[in-house]
Amino acid sequence: MPKRYLYIWFPYLPIERMSKKHPELHGKPFLLYAPERGRMVVRAVSPALVKEGIRPGMVVADVRAIFPGLEVIPAEPEADAQLLNKLAEWCFRFSPIVAVDPPDGLVLDISGCPHLWGGELPYLEAIVERLQKGGYAARAAIADTIGAAWAVARFCRELLIEPGRQEEALLQLPPVALRLDEPTLQRLDKLGFRKISQLTAIPPGNLRRRLGDALLFRLGQALGTERELLKPIQPTPVYLERLPCLEPIRTAKGIEIALERLLAMLCTRLSSESKGMRSGILKGYRLDGETVQISIGTNRASRNAAHLFKLFELKIPELEPALGIELFTLEATLVEEVTEAQEALWSLGCNNQTVIAELLDTIAGKVGLQCIRRYLPQESYWPEHSVKEVGSLDSQPETEWRTDRPRPMHLLPRPEPIEVMVVLPDYPPMHFRYKGELIHLVRADGPERIEQEWWLQHGPPRDYYRVEDDTGARYWIFRLGLYGNGKPQWFLHGYFV
Amino acid sequence: MYDRISNKKDLIRQLKEQLLSMEGFSSGSVSRRLDFGLGPMNAAFPGGTFPIGSIHELVSPTEADAAAANGFLAGLLSTLMGQSGICLWISVGRKLFPPALKFFGIEPHRVIFVDVKLKKDGLWVMEQALKCTALSAVVAELREVSFAESRRLQLAVEDSRVTGFLHRIRPVSQATLACVSRWKISPQPSHSNGLPGVGFSRVQVELEKIRNGRPGSWQFEWRKGRFLFVPAKRPAALTAESAKNNLDSNKASTKMKAG
Structure with missing residues (x-):
């Protein structure tokens, strides 16, 4: 089956993230900058400034000379990358294969997906519309190759390239649409190549000799003669169990029974994947539309249903059923690997450690985790700094406890x-x-x-x-x-x- | 039957042990018979061994006494915990400095501290902990404990055989608790044999109350990782009455000094 790819380009992703974070910036002209070789360089500009001719790569001081009093904010590339990852996870609703193309794009392998939306055009429109509703301006394009979709999303008016027609669409575009590095682009510009069609007219051997392999490789990728692999992101598995009730539950006993069933289901799943729960939330959806919830945390990943039940049991009185709870969900919000080998690592009478960890969980549920402390030696003579607090039960001291100087009880x-x-x-x-x-x-x-x-x-x-x-x-x-x-x-x- | 006298002695010993186990003391099986290095003090305990699996009460009227009591307690704990035991240390307003435990033979990272704000929480944590057989010992530093609360703790240990210590620092009331013993430990001037400086830590251990045992007063020094009994001029084990007299005269003499 021929492959089809969809590329989503977010022209203003950092700007949109910033104006969501600081609502007072919304609609105002501002720019994001980052230091580069000792200068402050523009990284992203708001749409209003693009019209004024401000481009990323300019020096902030120059922009300030043109627009005194302009809002300039330091860029946060890591937060932008996180947002892009989140958007990629969100896109799982459109295709099971989604890849991130940093810094501002997503690639979806949509082979066999669009017919569910009634064709490629409604599919494309649905994606862009939903992103725009969420406050993200996006341009999406569909083509046979990733390279072509990338180029079309950025540089072409036409957004839907029919199967096998990518060459026609690409020929009219400038060489920058080929995802080339800056020196190659500059050399092409010097040599007078303004369109891709001028490149394809030259025998490949000559091109390789003058401009290197990369150009031909990129050209091949865009046209579909070279293969391009996608690195899809892995969806994070959700450990969630649901229990709808025939009759609304209003008693503590009823909640306990629901909890027991949910825990049994979840713990079976956790043990089959050799995982354990570190924190969990029990939610109750009430008849009056409200949601009530209790949460627990454990010191060590656990999949012992009886122990987890005890932890939740302490908090059941906090759940107010009011008119009745009609749906319970139990989610393990933090899950860690538990292998038999790891359990054996507890050298000190292995089974005891689990019992103690469970006791500490119970205590933490009542008085709070911050009350439980363990100390390890730290290499410092200053008495207040000679010990450090550790949270986990597993950590062992790296240095000896010193006894060469008197220390008070x-x-x-x-x-x-x-x-x-x-x-x-x-x-x-x-x-x-x-x-x-x-x-x-x-x-x-x-x-x-x-x-x-x-x-x-x-x-x-x-x-x-x-x-x-x-x-x-x-x-x-x-x-x-x-x-x-x-x-x-x-x-x-x-x-x- | 042939040797009636020794048989009688055996019988009485057996009956005594039975009585003790009925009263909630551990039967003192060979595996649990630990040597705390308390020397002549063992004679004061029921069955001649420090009672494990019960609640002991320590009373410290001053801050210096509390430090001494914690030191003595650490010495006991090091034996109780052995090589791999884990101990829970519950306290309200803890002052204990973990590295000091190492001087008493305890790896401080094998002690888990629970610092609570309220006495109520402290007692709840202690009761939960005492039910956990995996722990070697549980220590709680609290100020006030009522009789009913202490009885609840005593009931908890009777099933699990965990040893608990209730350390009451600067208590207001002197109410009797349902503990097997009450201890009062106070620091004593150290002897440095004419050398300058401070000598080995010396403490006065007063066993004010012990169920089925004989209260008394002893002096110990902590030397080279173990207790060393320091013979006093007066007889070591005293009857309850003479101990009380002695105590009164001690108080009187300190008052006179102060005066």
Whole structure:
């Protein structure tokens, strides 16, 4: 079956994205720029400015000289690429094979699709119309080859090229329609080639000798003598189960039964694909048109229906059935691979770890995930930076926990200022006053000087002393700064055993 | 029958163990008989071993006491957790500095901290955790716990045999709880044998209450990764009454010092 391709060109994609993000820009002239070799270069311009002769590639300073007070905004190419990907996913409704052509185009392999819309013309119009409704100006063209569709969408008035007619359509177009690189285009321009028909009139051997392989290759792709492969994007699989109810559900028990059934369905599917759920949403569609939902998250990907049920169960009271829920959907919004090998990696009594992960999920469901903390050592002498928090249960320390310097059992969240009496500079204090209480010190160790980590923060060093008072209580105190330049401050930072 | 005296002794021992297991103490099977290195203190415990699978209460009136209690607790936990155990540490307003656990033989990354804002949440988390047999121990640092709440926790451990510690820091009330024991740990002046500086950490361990055991008071030093019993001048294990007297006289003497 002969192939047919549809190319969608978005002439103003970055502009449209920006004016959707900032609605106040809508309809106003503005441009997007990005730095290039030390200059600010125009990347995209709004339609109004195109009419004034502003083109991408100009220097922002020049444009500003022409239009003082013009709105200029930094471009966000990554966000534009994401949007293009989203649009590509949206296009799955028109064809199962969709590819992204950065920075501003989509290619659809539409062989065998248009008849569902009643022919190629209504199909083309349907796509463009729906995109325009969504706020994206688009030009789409259909041809036998990707190259021809690309050229026609951009440079031709005619948008529908009948099968086998691409050569006729292309011959009248300028060489820029062949997707060539800039140096080749400039050389063609110098040589006086204004139309593709002038190129095809020359024997291919001569062309190759003067202008290289790329030109012939591109020409072949556009005309259909060279093959061009498409890299279609993969649709993200949706883990969603639906459960319509014969009668509206109004009781907690009913919701539980619905949840159990949905979980059983979803978990069967997850285990057949060796996946596990990290977060899920249970939605209930009510009779009065409202939607109610509860969501859960897990510490480790899980496909244990009983465990997931327990997590949801804690939140069922939050679902308000009102007149009744007629449809339940359960979606795994975040899914991760779980393989048996990975489960075995839990070296520490493997099964225990799963049980503990499930316990932590239950706790996180009640008090919040941010309450659960685990610490790993970090290579830093500064006490506050010597540990780092980790979220996952799997992560293991990369360095040893250090025990060569004394560290207190209790560390105050922030050092508390104390008043001290010191006999000599660089000596530990005789006594100190903390919260109105006078503490006489008997023994002391130190000082341990800890300098500021200059790559993080600046300031005077800390001299830590481990001191013991007459009742036996042991403290960790430090002096911030040195005697000699200004008056150093003393702080209490922790308690030793 | 031939050796009646030893038979009688065996019988009494068996009956005692039965009684203990009926009262919710672990039967102390060989595999679970852990040595905490508490030396002469073991005599105070029922069956001569630290009760596992029950709730212990620690009371710390001051911040320095709390640090000492956590140190002693860490020493116990290192034995309970062994090489691969995992411990849950629940607290409201936690001050514990994780790297310090390493000094007491615990890999700090094997402790999972749950920092809650409300006591109510802390108790809920503790009850859930105590039902999880995969954990070696559960510690909760809370301020106030009522009798009913503590009984609920005790019931939770009786099935799972997880050891729980309720550490009450600066409590207002001194209400009795349904725990097998009540401990009070306070730091003691260290002895450095005439050398300058601070010596090994020394703590006074007061076992104020122990079900089916004998309360008393001991001093321990943490040296080279284990507890070292420091013999005091007075007898180590005291009867409940003399312990109380001793306590009162101790208080009086500290008051006098302060005065």
